[in-house]
Amino acid sequence: MVRYIARRLLLLPLVVLGVTFLLFFLTQRLSPEMRASLYVKDPRQMGALEEVIRQYGLRDNVFKQYGRWLGQVIHGDLGYSPSANMPVSRALKEYLPATVQLAFVTMLLVVFFGVWFGAFSAVHKDKWQDSLARIISVGGFSLPIFVLGLLLLMIFYGKLGWFAPGGYSFQTDLIIHGSTFKTYTGFLLIDSLLNGNWRVFWDVLSHLVLPAVTLCIGSFALMVRVMRSSMLEELNKDYVRTARAKGLTPRQIIYKHAGKNAIIPVITLASIQFIRLLGGTVIVETIFDYPGIGRFGVLAAQQLDIAGILGFSLMVAVLFVLGNLLSDILYTAVDPRIRLE
């Protein structure tokens, strides 16, 4: 196990190097002038382009430039992001927790309802409950995320005004950047509670609900299917017959015996989906203007903010590798056969 983790961690730099170099190489397709112009705010100063190019060595060979970027990254300097108007590292620190928070809440919803629905559907196989669950999950599966997102936005924001889209409210921004609000974890949902500030908590939560529900749908459908088939498989196994022959109640048989086995593949799926969500919230964050890392990535891409793009992809690559590792560890934690091997 330890060796396995070590091997995975060794893979980390390779993946990060590969991804960032590829992107770096692509950005070289832009002329040095274009890349330099990003840092020149005032059109009247276009004459200074040449100076920027020289200062940052934008005409150097790609390996040299990449090496320089890497050297800075190692020292914690990811460059300045014109699109976010702050250093990339600060932008990541600010936006990443919001995305992790969103992905986490989404996964909680998906796992909770998915497992419940899937198990329910399996237990009532071929009855109307099963059909209903199947219709819902197929429906969710075939509904594109942007359609659902816009629909929810229209209904709950436009018509009902229940939830707010866009960045946090002005007051919240003031409070969280103010001197009295202490940052413990970076996750506003947790920090606001730790600060005892319900107002911020509710504001953050109300911005989270619609994107989370939207993100849920696709994963939810998949989760229901996996849980259902996994549950059906387990219910047919010999140990379930033993459990019945011992005189256990249906509840014990379904939840404790079959459920505990059926959930193993679900956990793997959930952690893979969680990782994918971290890099895949782009559409939803854009629709709801949610202040997460996906929105940061889109803005950076739109404005050809190279430092921002590289920082974003670096982050996502690291998250992917670590997330996969986490999912493996989680998997072994629930399955004694793997844990004790």
Added chain:
Amino acid sequence: MPLLQVENLQVTFTVDKKPVPVVRDLSYTLPAGKVLAVVGESGSGKTIHALSLLGLLPPGASVRRGDAVFQRKHLLALNENQLRTVRGQQIAMIFQDPAASLNPVLTVGEQLVETLRAHRSLSKKEAWKEAITLLEKVGIAQAEKRVHEYPFQFSGGMCQRVMIAMALALSPDILIADEPTTALDVTIQAQIIRLIKELQQHSQMSVIFITHNLALASQVADTVLVLYGGLCMESAPADELFLRPLHPYTQGLLESLASVQTRPERLPAIAGQPPVAGEILLGCPFAPRCAYATDKCRQELPPLTKNGAHEVRCWREVVK
């Protein structure tokens, strides 16, 4: 009054909307403290018959007719809740594949404890203590340690011991052992059989011992019942059946046993195949493989004729 009395049990599967009988007109009695062996080739309906007694039939199968009286309870007429008090507590069952019959993600102890607590009001602590005692009773060394281990950390034979411990947890009146040693090595087989026999004698419970091995059956059982195509072909006290088999099928089984011992390189069996469920409609199901079969055998099912404790289903015995 016997402990268990099964009468005219008929179990059918519904295949393509048609009922296919897999247990036909099965009757027997099981006295308290005795061992009944149910012997038959694979597919003869041994498992299905046992599952029907506990209301554990798989989907598609149902009891069409018959009665099974156990301590004044009509087992086949009980509802789920009533059956739950019988299962495990009064009639326990162990299965053919012990490793697959235990839940892989629960420790052996957890599975024992939940069985105990399903029927008796024990505290967790008491139940765990009891679980350790049970493991010791079935001959598992270092029980305090092993009670916390998972089934995959046990060998097949050890898993069967755990299953036996679980079955004995509530001192049932009847233990149904469905081919408990088929999946195990020969040496382990003997140990498990000895264990079951010991425990049976010690606690005076009754056992329905299901096997395809007639030699094994005659070793452990007081009475042997030979099942073929879902029908009882012959049933008699074990030594009587061994010495004076009346049915050609039983005779064939015994002959093949004898020749396995003398010429182990050739594994003889009775020529032909056992019937496929659903095909047997007319006549004696054994007729296609029987050396003595006549037209009558092929057209009319022989009745079960009784001679003292010896019952046989064969036209040759009816005529006599």
